[in-house]
Amino acid sequence: MELDIPTFKKIEAVGWTVTLCILVFFFGHVFVFLGICFLVRKLYMWYKTRRLGLIDPLGKAVVVTGCDSGFGLGLAKHLHAVGFTVFATCLNLDSEGAKSLQKLASDRLKVVHLDITNDDSVGRCQRRVKEECENTGLWGLVNNAGLNVMGDLELTTMEQYLTTGNINLYGMVRMCKAFLPLIRQAKGRIVNVTSAKGLLAIPSCAAYTVAKFGGEAFSEILYQEMSQFGVTVSIIEPCNYGGATGCLNEAGLKRIKANFDEMWREASDDVKEFYGPAHLAQQMEDLKQAAATAAPTIDPVIDAFEDALRNQCPKFRYLIPGSNSYFDWSHILTCLMPFLPQSLFNKLRAYFVPYAIYK
Structure with missing residues (x-):
C-alpha cells in the first residue's frame, strides 16, 4: 500500500x-x-x-613571586598577617613594593631578590629557601609574577613574544622545577596565576594570551603528575582587574605606549601602510577608557589565593569576576564559551568585551 x-x-x-x-x-x-x-x-x-576547618598557617612557609606590586604585594602582606612565613620575591629591591615589605621588619617576612627569567637567580632563591625549610619543606609556591603586553598579533615583535613567554610561562616552569622537591616534602600547594585570557582568546593581546594558555596547559599537567605525591595544584584566573593591579594605571599605560612605539619601529613598510599610525593611537585611547571598567580592589583575588593555600579541599580553578559594575562580561563570556557556536560567541565577545583589559 x-x-x-x-x-x-x-x-x-x-x-x-x-x-x-x-x-x-x-x-x-x-x-x-x-x-x-x-x-x-x-x-x-x-x-x-x-x-x-582551615589549615593552620603557623610554621608554614610560602614563596610568592612578583611582589613589587599588584597581587603579589597584596598577597605577601596578607599571608604574613594571617600567620604564614613569607618569602616575598621582588625583581627590584628598590621598588616601592619591596620597600613597603621591608618596613614591616618581621622575622616571618623575607624580601628576596628574584628574576624568574634567570636560572642563576632562581637557583640562589631556591637555596635561600631550602636553608630555612630543609626540615619542614615548603608549604606553598605562588607563581604570580607576570607581564601584560598588549598589541595585535601581526604588530607584536618577536622579541615581545619571547619576553612575554619567558616571564609568564617559562618563569612559572622554571620556579616549579626548582621548588618541587621542597613542595613534595611538605605535601604542599602550588598556585599558578594565569588569567581569564588563559581560557578566552582576546584580540590585540596576542603574546600575553598565548603565554597564559600555555600556563593553563602546564598547570593541568602539573596537577595530574603531582597529585599522586600529595601535592595540590590550583590556578588563579582573574578577570577584569587591570586597573587595580597597576597594569592600566599611569605607569602601566606609559609602558604599553612604549611597547606600541617599539612595534611601530619594528614593523615592515607593508604592515605600516596597512594599519596606519592612527591604529595604535586609537588603541591607546580605547585602553584609557576601558581601564575605568576594572575592579576597584584586588580583595576577591587575595581571598582566592588564601583559599587555595588554606582550604582542606581547594579548587583546581578559581575564575574570579572583577568589574566596577554588576556584570563582568569577560567572566560571563568565559563561562558561556564552551556552550556557544564560535560565530555567535565571536559576535558577543566583540560587542561586550572589545578591549583586552584583564590582568
Whole structure:
C-alpha cells in the first residue's frame, strides 16, 4: 500500500514531534540529575570544609613571586598577617613594593631578590629557601609574577613574544622545577596565576594570551603528575582587574605606549601602510577608557589565593569576576564559551568585551 504525499508528511510530522518530545524528556531529566549532583557536591564540599576547618598557617612557609606590586604585594602582606612565613620575591629591591615589605621588619617576612627569567637567580632563591625549610619543606609556591603586553598579533615583535613567554610561562616552569622537591616534602600547594585570557582568546593581546594558555596547559599537567605525591595544584584566573593591579594605571599605560612605539619601529613598510599610525593611537585611547571598567580592589583575588593555600579541599580553578559594575562580561563570556557556536560567541565577545583589559 502506497501512501500519498499529504499522509506521508503527516506521519513524518508526528514522528518528528514524538522524537522531539522524547529528547526534551530525556535531556530534561539529565539536566535535572546533573543539577542535583552539582548541588550535592557543593553542599558536601561546604560541609567538609566547615568540619575540617582551615589549615593552620603557623610554621608554614610560602614563596610568592612578583611582589613589587599588584597581587603579589597584596598577597605577601596578607599571608604574613594571617600567620604564614613569607618569602616575598621582588625583581627590584628598590621598588616601592619591596620597600613597603621591608618596613614591616618581621622575622616571618623575607624580601628576596628574584628574576624568574634567570636560572642563576632562581637557583640562589631556591637555596635561600631550602636553608630555612630543609626540615619542614615548603608549604606553598605562588607563581604570580607576570607581564601584560598588549598589541595585535601581526604588530607584536618577536622579541615581545619571547619576553612575554619567558616571564609568564617559562618563569612559572622554571620556579616549579626548582621548588618541587621542597613542595613534595611538605605535601604542599602550588598556585599558578594565569588569567581569564588563559581560557578566552582576546584580540590585540596576542603574546600575553598565548603565554597564559600555555600556563593553563602546564598547570593541568602539573596537577595530574603531582597529585599522586600529595601535592595540590590550583590556578588563579582573574578577570577584569587591570586597573587595580597597576597594569592600566599611569605607569602601566606609559609602558604599553612604549611597547606600541617599539612595534611601530619594528614593523615592515607593508604592515605600516596597512594599519596606519592612527591604529595604535586609537588603541591607546580605547585602553584609557576601558581601564575605568576594572575592579576597584584586588580583595576577591587575595581571598582566592588564601583559599587555595588554606582550604582542606581547594579548587583546581578559581575564575574570579572583577568589574566596577554588576556584570563582568569577560567572566560571563568565559563561562558561556564552551556552550556557544564560535560565530555567535565571536559576535558577543566583540560587542561586550572589545578591549583586552584583564590582568
